[in-house]
Amino acid sequence: MNIAGLHVMIVDDDPSTLAVYGALLQAEGHTISTRDRALGTAPAIISARPNLVLLDINMPGLNGPDIVRLFRDRKGAWSPLFVLFASGDQGELQQVAHQCGAAAALSKNLDHHAFLIGFRTILVQHLARPGV
Amino acid sequence: MVDDQLANLRVLDLMVSRLGYECDCASDGLLAVERFKAGQRYAAVLMDGQMPHLDGYEAARRIRHLCAGEPLRPTIFALTAAPTDAERMKAAEAGMDDFLEKPISMSALRDKLALWVDIPHDGATPIPASALSVPPPQRMDISALRAVKGFDATVLERLARLGRESGEGVADVVVGLVLRELPQQLHAIEEALRTGDREALTRTVHRLTGAARNVGAVELADLCARAERTLHAVAGGYAQIEDGFATPIITEARRVTEVLQGLAGERP
Numbered sequence: 001m002n003i004a005g006l007h008v009m010i011v012d013d014d015p016s017t018l019a020v021y022g023a024l025l026q027a028e029g030h031t032i033s034t035r036d037r038a039l040g041t042a043p044a045i046i047s048a049r050p051n052l053v054l055l056d057i058n059m060p061g062l063n064g065p066d067i068v069r070l071f072r073d074r075k076g077a078w079s080p081l082f083v084l085f086a087s088g089d090q091g092e093l094q095q096v097a098h099q100c101g102a103a104a105a106l107s108k109n110l111d112h113h114a115f116l117i118g119f120r121t122i123l124v125q126h127l128a129r130p131g132v
Numbered sequence: 133m134v135d136d137q138l139a140n141l142r143v144l145d146l147m148v149s150r151l152g153y154e155c156d157c158a159s160d161g162l163l164a165v166e167r168f169k170a171g172q173r174y175a176a177v178l179m180d181g182q183m184p185h186l187d188g189y190e191a192a193r194r195i196r197h198l199c200a201g202e203p204l205r206p207t208i209f210a211l212t213a214a215p216t217d218a219e220r221m222k223a224a225e226a227g228m229d230d231f232l233e234k235p236i237s238m239s240a241l242r243d244k245l246a247l248w249v250d251i252p253h254d255g256a257t258p259i260p261a262s263a264l265s266v267p268p269p270q271r272m273d274i275s276a277l278r279a280v281k282g283f284d285a286t287v288l289e290r291l292a293r294l295g296r297e298s299g300e301g302v303a304d305v306v307v308g309l310v311l312r313e314l315p316q317q318l319h320a321i322e323e324a325l326r327t328g329d330r331e332a333l334t335r336t337v338h339r340l341t342g343a344a345r346n347v348g349a350v351e352l353a354d355l356c357a358r359a360e361r362t363l364h365a366v367a368g369g370y371a372q373i374e375d376g377f378a379t380p381i382i383t384e385a386r387r388v389t390e391v392l393q394g395l396a397g398e399r400p
Binding site: 012013014015016017019020023024027038039040041042043044046047058060061062066067070071073074075076077087108109110112 | 205207217220221224229230231243244246247248249250284286287290291294302305306309310312313335338339341342343345346347348350357
């Protein structure tokens with residue numbers, strides 16, 4: 001799969017986070033859709049069919065790891081690549097991602113460049129394989 | 133909820149009602165389809181697979197047909213014990229979305245409904261559809277932030293550069309969103325402190341951390357991050373937040389608001 005021009009959905013209850021990371025990824029050439037709440041996320045994901053969903057870990061009603069776990073519970077059904085997204089220690093985030101079945105985790109931090117490098121690395125590792 | 137076992141329906145009715153949803157019951161697939169034919173619509177249908185008159189799979193197929201093209205697409209759950217691969221395939225072909233395994237636990241029911249059923253907005257601020265594409269009328273002079281204590285001006289400067297490249301006022305949009313967010317979060321913190329709602333306080337401080345980082349308000353972000361860690365890690369954290377962190381957070385958030393208002397040309 002070509003890793004440029006992907007459809008990325010960002011799910012986060014903070015509107016400024018949606019705007020910042022949406023703009024960063026849009027400038028990378030990706031198509032962005034956003035959702036400001038976790039509740040009822042599944043129909044939105046299934047109808048939009050994004051290549052990758054960037055999920056905030058901590059949201060009211062249903063957190064990011066729960067969404068991944070519940071989505072993956074639908075064995076055999078289509079699922080996008082899930083990447084958890086939060087402030088905090090990268091090692092701890094990776095552990096949470098591993099436990100719930102997300103492909104990876106990314107830190108929200110002040111260094112947008114580091115975020116984009118992390119994002120591109122995930123794309124190369126998980127989406128740049130033939131047949132994916 | 134559609135099940136020919138009335139005891140199951142009664143239990144499900146209690147569980148779903150306890151979660152705060154309104155519900156209707158039907159004792160077989162045919163009756164469920166009749167409800168849809170009569171114009172009733174539901175956010176979700178919990179459908180047993182094996183029922184007399186019309187089984188759950190065929191009922192799901194007919195419901196999908198009746199609702200085709202409508203904006204509200206009901207989520208259909210198959211109620212079954214340990215679904216096999218063949219059952220999963222059969223359910224998917226019938227247009228069912230997910231499974232709820234019998235016996236259904238309260239936590240599984242709560243989580244699955246939360247994942248699939250969109251609840252009308254509870255006051256959180258949605259990002260306007262135009263936020264990523266329409267430049268605001270006036271561009272800010274972000275370089276003024278370099279001299280302001282507690283800010284990392286490079287955060288908004290980078291976003292402003294993105295804006296220049298794409299012709300969109302990204303930094304302006306982000307400042308506008310944070311300015312709208314800050315008074316709401318300050319009110320929420322004061323309310324959580326007043327009522328002693330630790331969960332609400334943790335959630336609000338977490339959200340404020342993100343908003344502060346997004347505009348490079350590093351001092352506010354650090355204060356909030358420390359408060360978050362305390363709330364998560366220490367049993368008596370709530371008192372420490374109230375005594376040690378709440379006042380500095382509120383004071384700094386008000387200062388950040390004034391700085392951003394000045395930047396955006398709004399009168400404090």
